Amino acid sequence: MNKIIFFSEFSGEPGMEADRVAIEIDGKPIYEVLDPESTKLNYSYIEIPHDLEAYFMGDYFPDWTLHGNILVVLDCACGYTGCRPIGCSISLSGDSVIWSNFMNLQTEDCLEGAPSKLEFTFGQYKQAIDDFEVSHKRF
Numbered sequence: 001m002n003k004i005i006f007f008s009e010f011s012g013e014p015g016m017e018a019d020r021v022a023i024e025i026d027g028k029p030i031y032e033v034l035d036p037e038s039t040k041l042n043y044s045y046i047e048i049p050h051d052l053e054a055y056f057m058g059d060y061f062p063d064w065t066l067h068g069n070i071l072v073v074l075d076c077a078c079g080y081t082g083c084r085p086i087g088c089s090i091s092l093s094g095d096s097v098i099w100s101n102f103m104n105l106q107t108e109d110c111l112e113g114a115p116s117k118l119e120f121t122f123g124q125y126k127q128a129i130d131d132f133e134v135s136h137k138r139f
Contacts, residue, residue, distance in 0.1 A: 001096075002026055002118045004125055006052070006132035009045050020045040021052065021132065023073065025118060031074060034086065034102055034114045043074040043086065048136070053129050057097070058090035070103065086111060097125040 002025055009020040022045040023030040031043045049055035060071060069089050076083035089101040102114035 001121050001124075004118075004120050004128050006056075006128050008048075008132075008136055019047060021048045033118070034074070034111055036113060043077055043084075046072055046075050052133060056090065056125075056129055058092065070101065070105065072105065073099070092122070095122045096120065097122055
């Protein structure tokens with residue numbers, strides 16, 4: 001099983017509110033996991049969803065998606081939300097949360113070199129979301 005951590009990415013001057021959620025998978029930034037050679041992706045993290053838990057559990061509002069059940073997990077490093085997004089399906093299966101079908105949502109191509117799926121235990125995944133929400137409230 002994989003391990004996930006969500007944390008805030010700060011932008012702007014020190015003391016400014018964090019506006020992005022960063023993701024680590026097995027101790028690596030998500031863009032390194034999706035592109036192991038780190039040669040093709042120039043990506044940043046996504047804007048913090050209004051309801052982080054609903055979003056990352058796959059329970060989202062239709063206007064949060066670009067292509068069916070594919071949710072954005074990375075944006076272009078330019079900083080504009082929705083620019084060259086990378087997305088995946090997020091589903092629950094028993095005691096697991098599964099991310100699969102990684103794709104470039106601008107070209108609608110599968111993300112070459114990405115794992116076929118990332119699988120997390122529900123308990124660790126939910127704890128990571130809860131930890132983010134607690135730490136983010138301090139900002």
